[in-house]
Each structure stands twice: as structure tokens, then as C-alpha cells.
Amino acid sequence: MLKLYFSPGACAMASHIALEESGALYDAVRIDLKKGEQKTPAYLAINPAGVTPALETERGVITQNAAILGFIAQTRPQQNLAPVGDPFRMARFNAFNGWLGSSLHPAMGRLLFSRPPLEGEARTEAVEAVLVKLQLVEDGLLEGPWVMGDTYTLADGYLMVFERWARGADLLDPGRFAGLNAHLDRVQGRAAVQRVLEAEGLDAV
Structure with missing residues (x-):
């Protein structure tokens, strides 16, 4: 098991x-x-x-x-749960997940979990770095209602983790990030x- x-x-x-x-x-x-x-x-x-x-x-x-x-x-x-039968689409799935782990996660981790907490200019810069990356997902990386388009994949659950962190830190402004907010609600509504x-x-x- x-x-x-x-x-x-x-x-x-x-x-x-x-x-x-x-x-x-x-x-x-x-x-x-x-x-x-x-x-x-x-x-x-x-x-x-x-x-x-x-x-x-x-x-x-x-x-x-x-x-x-x-x-x-x-x-x-x-x-x-992923486009395993399509090498190109599977590569896109892996690329998105790799970007979450190597780019969005470190930026959010620095902002939210630095000890001691960031202050002043360092915090301002860290917030902007996170917002830029969230904007990239909002504007270009979401292919549809789900990360890969019309079908849920495991990439959606991974993205949701960081959307939860962002909403909890008041970074996910509904006016600026309508797609990410809708995506977060959609994923959190799944039974699993x-x-x-x-x-x-x-x-x-």
C-alpha cells in the first residue's frame, strides 16, 4: 500500500x-x-x-x-487525472507543475514563512514578486476553467494550494484575480x- x-x-x-x-x-x-x-x-x-x-x-x-x-x-x-496518452500535453502538465514548485512556491514561501517575518521594503518587494507570478497564471497559464482547459487534472489540486495561501494572506483580490478565485472555489468544491x-x-x- x-x-x-x-x-x-x-x-x-x-x-x-x-x-x-x-x-x-x-x-x-x-x-x-x-x-x-x-x-x-x-x-x-x-x-x-x-x-x-x-x-x-x-x-x-x-x-x-x-x-x-x-x-x-x-x-x-x-x-x-492527467493527459498520460499525449506526450505533448503530458509535457505541458509536467511543466506547469514544475513551475509551481520552482517559481511560485519559493516566492510565496519567502513572503509568508520567512522567520523573522519580512518587513518594510523587503516585504513590499516580496509581495510584488508573488503578485507578478499570480498574474502570470491568471493571464496566461490557465487554459480554461481548469489548468489544462476543460478537464480537471492533478495540476488543479496543486495550484489550489497556493491559491489558498494567497487568499488567506489577502493577496487574491477578486477584481484582479477573478480566474484564480473562481478556480480555487471550483477545486475546493470537489468531493475528494x-x-x-x-x-x-x-x-x-
């Missing part, structure tokens, strides 16, 4: 949603980042990087949301996503 190591509300929610959407049998193990459980010897033996998510499979551990989402989609092709929120002890935002 698959085993997912996650931390509530963190980016690992994307992998949690992916498993729930896939219908696969899995166990979910909560890692408390505030208590430093990601740095314990037991967890470092699973993921030496000391972050979540990590997915234990019968062949070994997979880390990084983009990789986990691709794995789940390809091992559960009957669920149509609601089950994940409940399992992680979270409410829709």
Missing part, C-alpha cells in the same frame, strides 16, 4: 488530493512541521531533504509534488478535496 507523509495545509496537500482523487489505497502519515518532526532521524531516513511530501511505494520513496502527481496519474490512467481538507483538519477558505 502507498504511504503519504504530509503536513496539513502545506504543499503536500497537492499529493494528498491526488491520492484521494485517484481512488488508490493509501495511508496518510501526518508530519508536524512546527514540532520539527520532518528533521527527526526516522523521517530523514525516508526523505533526507527533511520536507514533505514523501510517498512510499513498493519500489521506494518518491519526493516532490510534481513527481508524485505524475506517478499517481500514470499508475491510475483510468481516472484521467473536501475529504482531504477534513482529514487535514482544515476548512475551505
